[in-house]
Amino acid sequence: MVGITAYGAYVPFNRLERKKIGEAFGERGMPGEKAVANYDEDSVTMAATAALDCLTGFEPAKIDGLYFATTSATYKEKLAATTIAGVTDLRKDVRTADFTDSMRAGSTAMLAALDAVAGGANSMLVCMADCRLGGATGALEQTFGDGGAAFLIGKEGVIAELEDALSISSEFVDYWRDAKDDFVRSWEERFIITEGYNRLVKEAVARLLKKNNLTPKDFSKIVLYGPAPRHQAALAQMLGFDKEQVQDNLYSTVGIAGVANAPMMLVGALEDAAPGDKILVVTYGEGSDVLIFKATDAIRQLPPRRALRGYLEVKKSTMLYTTYLKWRKLIDLEPPRRPEPRSPSLPGMWRRYQQSLGLYGTKCMNCGTPQFPVQRVCTKCQAKDQMEPYTFKDKKATIATYTVDYLTASPDPPVIFAVIDFEGGGRMICEMTDSEVDKLDIGKEVKMSFRRIYEKNSIYVYGWKAMLKKEEVK
Amino acid sequence: MAGSIADKVAIIGMGCTRFGERWDTGLEDLLVEAAYEAYEDAGIEPKDIEAYWFGTCFSISSLPMALALKTQFKPVTRIENLCGTGTDAFRNACYAVASGAYDMAMAIGVEKLKDSGFSGLDISDITYRPDGTAPDITAPAAFSFLAPAYFKKYGIDPKKGKEVLARIAWKNHKNGSLNPKAQYRKEVPMEQILKSPMIAAPLGVMDCSGICDGSAAAIIVRAEDAKKYRSDPVYVKGLAVSTGPEAGGLYPDYDFTTLRETYFAGQDAYRQAGIKNPRQEVSMAEVHDCFTPTELIIYEDLGFSERGKAWQDVLNGFFDLDGPLPVNPDGGLKSFGHPIGASGIRMLYEMYKQLQGKAGPRQIKNPKVGMTHNIGGMPWKAVTAVTIIGKELG
CATH class of the missing domain: 3.40.47.10 (Thiolase/Chalcone synthase)
Structure with missing residues (x-):
């Protein structure tokens, strides 16, 4: 049996009410809100965070590969899957690949992982995230939202078995963006929906259902990607699904998170699934991928995780439209009157990837003291080279002291810096993110979060920040 | 030995x-x-x-x-x-x-x-980590860690604590107003210090020394x-430097209510000078008041005040120009200004003039022993330097 053995999700803490986008231009704005990646988040950090959520209770050493899907990669040339493999602590002898360029990239990555496991791999980690831009005053800007999802694919402990899948491909241009475009472009909507979305999806779904001798009534849920909510609802109806069968497309809470939209919906469906439930997953983009999953008894044994539900209600919806423009670097700001940050050093980064990606420090084998960053001589007992790698990313931590810095240049001021003490030993002095100043106090619990630290000369430095603990897992 | x-x-x-x-x-x-x-x-x-x-x-x-x-x-x-x-x-x-x-x-x-x-300093060389992940923390932010930690440890209401810090700035500005060489030469009312714009909470701009x-x-x-x-x-009586191994940034026994580098440098200098009870034997001092909570903690690390009691000494005027142990009689970094490489010798200049009885309106009555103290870096990884000078041999 091959299928999904675990799932995880990520939704940014900050949400932008669509009415604020409208108001900025003296218009009404669409209903609901969209999740907005903070200035220190991108598709890599969101996918990595979803992947860590997915791996709750699982052993990364058993994973044979990582596939990452996005259309909003940090680099145009440079793999992102290896960054996420570093964050999730995968072995060195794993297969890594980025899937991109199509709204189907998420499901295609899943299918590739399912094929890899069917072909002999033990398990594969698939994660996807998107952070797409629509031009100001356009509908896409309001429709798009940011988020990520992740799945562990394997053959043992399967919680949702893949029963069958089918893909069709078609050269069809509806939404596009070339290497120089910041914003997604689109053709006339009536053409896209009539000749693209409706026709191709209908064809793919019909073929797979016929092949398996199934009807819409056999499914508890359909996870159907749609470029806009009304087209999705209309197509689901045309396909013969009742409203109750259609999984929430996340438009009103997150927005359409590109290649991660259908996978995030699938996480939502799996959170509610009972053993025996069938879920039809349908994506669209230059064709369509259709997958049939069936929940197994093991779905009840999945260790608790945040998944989608753990993120949707944990939010802050006070951000301004101008803050969104600032975070996405869509307006020119007055440069800060502070010294320019120096360019990152690639050899310097390379020497410490385990530290920056996996949040590893060292633990002294002589006196047992964990310490961050990596040390050779122990800070406690001064033993030399008696260190073993030790990760802090999953350790409980509290604030020892903190400050709110109004001087440091940041797109999300004021910047909070804190001294963080880890349970089991170890201390880190770091920046905090997604945290409200009035909720800070000494002794408050924090969680570590993987973020983009800064960029210079198109070199992106990733690392970890702390944030106030906001949620309990379900 | x-x-x-x-x-x-x-x-x-x-x-x-x-x-x-x-x-x-x-x-x-x-x-x-x-x-x-x-x-x-x-x-x-x-x-x-x-x-x-x-x-x-x-x-x-x-x-x-x-x-x-x-x-x-x-x-x-x-x-x-x-x-x-x-x-x-x-x-x-x-x-x-x-x-x-x-x-x-x-x-x-x-x-x-x-x-x-x-404004402020470029301290990126101090915070730099070759992998690029070091937090871009400014000097006021780094030193403002001291304030909430000190208040919490000694049960001081943050509002009261802020007043203690303001009192230090007030004193240093008052002293600096008497000094023609100081960067800022006027008194600043408590109210203005308390209400100054936030730089690194709880520190306002008036809790910070002038960069000049x-x-x-x-x-x-x-x-x-x-x-x-x-x-x-x-005459030089003692010279001490202490450089920390970042112990405070790595090991949680450091609670941000002290700078151990200050303590160790102070102890070494006192040993050289034969000083047993600094609160009694030191006539006056110029200390590194880069930010107001720094000066508060220095009082305790140099043994001018008992642990947890410096804030009371501040409110009681113990370190005022006419108090028992005047600290920063020339206005300190706060009012005299802080051109990094010059500050240590500037402090010595004031102690030298005071010992010679040439400090004009700031003259302290018959001082015998003067002391200077500097802190570089961050509270958890600092270099400190202490000098003790005296009027007489022996």
Whole structure:
């Protein structure tokens, strides 16, 4: 049996009410809100965070590969899957690949992982995230939202078995963006929906259902990607699904998170699934991928995780439209009157990837003291080279002291810096993110979060920040 | 057992420029002003100096000093040790003279900071981590960690705590108002300090020292030669530096209510000077009040106050100019200003003038022992430098 053995999700803490986008231009704005990646988040950090959520209770050493899907990669040339493999602590002898360029990239990555496991791999980690831009005053800007999802694919402990899948491909241009475009472009909507979305999806779904001798009534849920909510609802109806069968497309809470939209919906469906439930997953983009999953008894044994539900209600919806423009670097700001940050050093980064990606420090084998960053001589007992790698990313931590810095240049001021003490030993002095100043106090619990630290000369430095603990897992 | 510098060397001349935003003054002008005041004060010719120790954080190499002063192919050593730079330049010059290698040396510190175009300092070299992940923490933010930690530990209501900090700034501005060389020469009301715009909460801009331009210099000879030059030389009693291994940033037993580097440097200097009870025996001090909570914690680390009691001493005026142990009588970094490499020697300048009875309206009554103290870096990874000087031998 091959299928999904675990799932995880990520939704940014900050949400932008669509009415604020409208108001900025003296218009009404669409209903609901969209999740907005903070200035220190991108598709890599969101996918990595979803992947860590997915791996709750699982052993990364058993994973044979990582596939990452996005259309909003940090680099145009440079793999992102290896960054996420570093964050999730995968072995060195794993297969890594980025899937991109199509709204189907998420499901295609899943299918590739399912094929890899069917072909002999033990398990594969698939994660996807998107952070797409629509031009100001356009509908896409309001429709798009940011988020990520992740799945562990394997053959043992399967919680949702893949029963069958089918893909069709078609050269069809509806939404596009070339290497120089910041914003997604689109053709006339009536053409896209009539000749693209409706026709191709209908064809793919019909073929797979016929092949398996199934009807819409056999499914508890359909996870159907749609470029806009009304087209999705209309197509689901045309396909013969009742409203109750259609999984929430996340438009009103997150927005359409590109290649991660259908996978995030699938996480939502799996959170509610009972053993025996069938879920039809349908994506669209230059064709369509259709997958049939069936929940197994093991779905009840999945260790608790945040998944989608753990993120949707944990939010802050006070951000301004101008803050969104600032975070996405869509307006020119007055440069800060502070010294320019120096360019990152690639050899310097390379020497410490385990530290920056996996949040590893060292633990002294002589006196047992964990310490961050990596040390050779122990800070406690001064033993030399008696260190073993030790990760802090999953350790409980509290604030020892903190400050709110109004001087440091940041797109999300004021910047909070804190001294963080880890349970089991170890201390880190770091920046905090997604945290409200009035909720800070000494002794408050924090969680570590993987973020983009800064960029210079198109070199992106990733690392970890702390944030106030906001949620309990379900 | 470590030895002692006590009574081996003496200061026979000092100079100090006016500190401030000296837009019309270059590095070379500052050096010339400080050095020539010191030459004149000692009654010597520039050629009498045999070697120089040049303290500066941001002007690399020994060349800028020789270029400015036109020293004639003399040895010049550039010293950089963060905010301890000036004091460490003085310390090394003292050792050179004490060793007999030279009969007369000058320590001169300088910083020209206001050409940078921004307020505050570029401290990215201190926070730098080669993998690029170091938090971009500013100096006020780093030192403001001390305030909530101290308040929490000793059960001080944050509002009361803020008042204690403001009282320190108020005192230093009051002292600085009496000093023609200070950057800020007027008193600032408590209310204004308390309401100043936030820089790094809970620190407002009035909790921060002024970053500015300035230079200061000292001329050193062996103690037995000092009276050849003047009747009132000042003798070095102790010189100490402590550099921390970032212990406070790595190990949670450090609680941000102390700077162990200050404590260790203080203890070493007291041992050299034979001081057992600093609260009683030190007549006055210039300490590193880069930010108000720093000064609060220094009082305890240097043994001027008991642990957890400094805030009461502050409110009781113990460290005021007319109090039992005046601290920062010249206005401190807060009001005198802080050109990094010059500050340590500026502090010494005030102690030297006070011991000679030449501090004008700020004159402390009959001081015997003066002390200076600097902190460079961050509370959890610092370098500190302490100097003790006295009026009499023995």
